[in-house]
Amino acid sequence: MPFDGLVLAAIKKELIDGALNLTPLLGSRIDRIYQPAPLELNIVLRQPGKRNRLLISAHANEARIHLTEQTKENPASPPLFCMVLRKHLEGGRIVGLTQEGLERILVFQIEVRNEINQLTQKNLVCELMGKHSNVILVDAATQIIIDSIKRYSFNLSRYREVLPGRTYLHPPKQDKLALDTLNEAIFQENIWQQPLAAKLEQIIQRRFEGLSTLMSREIIYRAGLPADLTLNECGEYEINVLGQKLKLLCQAVRESNFPPALMVNEAGEPVEFDAFPLTHLRILTARKATMNVIVDQFFTFQEERSCFNQKKQRLISLVQKEINYQAKKISTWEENLTEADKAEKFKLYGKLLLANAHCLEKGLTEVSLANFHDLSSRVLISLDPQLSPVENANAFFKKYQKAKKTRLAIQPLLENARQERFYLLSVETALQQASTLSDLAEISQELMTTGYLAKTTTGQKSKDKPKPKQKTSAPLKFISSDNLTILVGKNNRQNDYLTMRLAQENDVWLHTKEIPGSHVVIKTNGQPVPPTTLHEAAILAAFFSRAQQSHNVPVDYTGRKNVKKPPGARPGFVTYTNHRTIIVNPDKSLPAKLQPYSPIV
Structure with missing residues (x-):
């Protein structure tokens, strides 16, 4: 996920010139400023008939700036830096955006009236440089720092201090060549001065401004050269063809012609993005959109996945602790x-x-x-x-x-x-097989009901209306080779709903024998179940169980009318009689074959 100088240049161009469904931000008023996370700002911008939300992050791994459609919960008390920004910038008007070359620094120039109603200019400097990222509010006339989202002294940086009252110093310059002024002679001269053992992708990334390692690989791929080629293995032909491809990129940069692309996998999940299509990632598919939309979609997915993984791991740790306690x-x-x-x-x-x-x-x-x-x-x-x-x-x-x-x-x-x-x-x-936040929410609700997870309190008074009971989501639906519907519960609440409410008495019910797993129901419509469908349903029962990685898994099946739920039993617990057992091997490819692999409507 390279938020490099090219991406920032594409973002800046869209903010200044506008794009699809995006009006230029110059002239926008700063309506409200929020700080939902310690290193993240949300700035609400207002124009006649239009409101935009600008996100600025100084997180080491997620430093970025772009327009966003996402809203986040804000702390009850705004942090100090947020209050400083509100004091100095709210009501101000954005009059300019500048980026020096292809550096990862974007400066918002904001006109605002001070305490005595004089028109002044403040600069919001966004330095998006990995672990050195920062957002700094500077007085444009004096270049004095008013405050920053990260403060540090000479104890942390020998080059500069970022503290209120200090003079703002630009980050140290990198010894890189600017793409907008690059020509063939300069390219040839600088390439051959590099160590012969160095790889071309390293040379391009280190010597030319605004290029990430990912874009360096793309340039080498477009030149038709091996990805791991070193300078020692290059001749005049290789360097010339590489220079031609880099020249085309330089021309696009000078013309601000950015065709951004979001690279997604087979599941439609964002994997990479850049200001130019990444054709060397051949196993991925490129989606076209504006740079702001692409960056917003990519990081929204990353944040949701990170939130999902953290919540999932937290619940798994809780359940495993209780399992160990019961085992003792x-x-x-x-x-x-x-x-x-x-x-x-x-x-x-x-x-x-x-x-x-x-x-x-x-x-x-x-x-x-x-x-x-x-x-x-x-x-x-x-x-x-x-x-x-x-x-x-x-x-x-x-x-x-x-x-x-x-x-x-x-x-x-x-x-x-x-x-x-x-x-x-x-x-x-169920937690290990959960794939969405809604799956985790259902399991969390189940753990609250059974007393393993503390119930969240909303602080509502007794006279308020009680919160409506959360509905159980629909189970997974598959179509067998014989065109019969097979339903699979994803957790214990779904298992109860599927078996005790959704299934009919003449349907066939399946479950792994003495192994925790999903309830599976074959909708028979009163007709006999073909052996192929029964075998496929048994494989699904084995796959969506704790024996997913095992072989020769026993699966019991019986009529739904033979399945009972004892009074007061835990979610998902049932008893059954008159059953038979079939031995199957879980097949991870079968769920994808038995379309549709989606919740029923």
């Missing part, structure tokens, strides 16, 4: 149950002592007696010398009764813990 309880109770099962020997000891009490004396520490159940063997019993034989027998009977009660108490607890762990494993499986 199961292990402890199984050990206690094993010890309780050994208590039958206490009953035997007591009986043997009572049967032989007449020939035993008090004070013995142990005794060996013949076993009732095996006369050829003897049982060695340890005794308390302070007790009589009968008292020792009664002590063993008490131990036996205690162990018996322990077994009766542990067995239901152990069964509940096993069921709870199975339920949590099903939630973890």
Whole structure:
């Protein structure tokens, strides 16, 4: 995702000259300024009959500037820099945008009236340079820094201080050649001065202004040269053809002729973008749009995916913690149950002592007696010398009764813990297979309902109307080879909805045998299910389960009328009877073949 000098130049051109559905920003009034994140600004610009939202980010990995359609939640109290910008810029008018060459620095020149109603100019300097990115408010007349989104002194930078009251210094110049003044002689001279072992893409990126590594590869590809070609492997022909392609790029830059492209994969997800089509990425498809729209779409997708991954990982960590807790309880109770099962020997000891009490004396520490159940063997019993034989027998009977009660108490607890762990494993499986924020929202709601996740409070008063219950999203829909509909639940809430409400009694219900996974329903319409459809549905049940990476997965199937949900059971838990089992291997290519792979309407 190279937000290089070319991309910034294309952004600037659209902001100044306008583009499709975009009016020029020069003359726009600054209506409102927000700072939704520590290193991000949203500036609302107003024109007659038109409002635009400008996003400026100084994030190290996402430094950029562009118009956006996205709105974000703002903090209850605006940060200090936001308040400074509001004081100095709100109500001001943008009168100019400047970019020196193809540097990643864009300066907004803003006319605004000061406290005594005098017309002054402030410069909002946007430095978009990776980890050195910054947004600095400067007084245009004195070049004194008013404030910045990042402050640092000479302790962090030996070149300059960025602090209120200091004079603004331009970032240090890079020793690169400007594309708008480049000619063949300068190109040839600078190319052959580079180390012979250096790769061409590195030379182009380091020596010519505004070019990212990605665009350097594109130039080499358009020249028909190998991507990993070094200068030592080049002759006059290679350098000449490379110079011709770079010359065409320079001409487009001088004419501000930018045909931006968003490169997407087969799923339509943005992967790369630049101010020129990236034809060397042949496995990707180029989408045409304005540079502002492309950058907005790309980073919106990146932010949503990052938010999705963070939320997903947070929920998975929570569920895995609970799974481990249940596993520890199961292990402890199984050990206690094993010890309780050994208590039958206490009953035997007591009986043997009572049967032989007449020939035993008090004070013995142990005794060996013949076993009732095996006369050829003897049982060695340890005794308390302070007790009589009968008292020792009664002590063993008490131990036996205690162990018996322990077994009766542990067995239901152990069964509940096993069921709870199975339920949590099903939630973890649903989380691992979740693909959208709405999927995570449903699972979060389920975890709130079951008490594993704290419920969010909105602070509404009791007299307010209660928030409507969140609807369960539709399950996935597939069409079998026999043209029958197969429905698959994506989480436990969907499983309940699919099995208990959407499915009819004559439909066929499938689920992996004793393995957490999705409920699968074949809509039969009262007709017999062909073996091919049954096999495909079983493969889907195995694929959308915890056994997705396994082989020979058992899948149970039965009529929907044989499936029941016990009262008070966890989401997704059902019981079923009169079932049969089919063994299948999960096939990751099958869901894509059984179109449509989308939620039902």
